[in-house]
Amino acid sequence: MTERDPLHRCLVCSCEFVHLVETRPISDSDLSALLRCPNCGVHRAGVFSRRALAGLERRRQVGEDELRVQLRRLELGNRVDEIGDFAAALDADAILPEDF
Numbered sequence: 179m180t181e182r183d184p185l186h187r188c189l190v191c192s193c194e195f196v197h198l199v200e201t202r203p204i205s206d207s208d209l210s211a212l213l214r215c216p217n218c219g220v221h222r223a224g225v226f227s228r229r230a231l232a233g234l235e236r237r238r239q240v241g242e243d244e245l246r247v248q249l250r251r252l253e254l255g256n257r258v259d260e261i262g263d264f265a266a267a268l269d270a271d272a273i274l275p276e277d278f
């Protein structure tokens with residue numbers, strides 16, 4: 179691994195979401211690891227430092243946290259839209275008792 183070859187970037191398609199599939203201890207400082215690109219499906223096996231793999235996991239966790247925040251924003255946006263639609267329907271007397 180080099181600065182130009184970070185673990186999170188796929189060597190085939192340059193996708194930046196490569197993730198860890200499995201690890202096996204090799205030494206106190208290194209692990210044998212299998213990585214997978216979710217974009218093109220290519221696997222990469224090798225021996226990497228625990229530190230580098232920990233960095234890959236941290237990056238994955240940050241990305242996962244970002245996705246959760248984005249999902250929550252979308253859910254809230256959808257709720258606001260639904261409330262606005264409901265309020266507009268109430269204003270237009272378009273909601274009848276038999277709707278419930």
Ligand SMILES: [Zn+2]
Nearest residue numbers: 188191215218
């Ligand atoms: Zn790829």
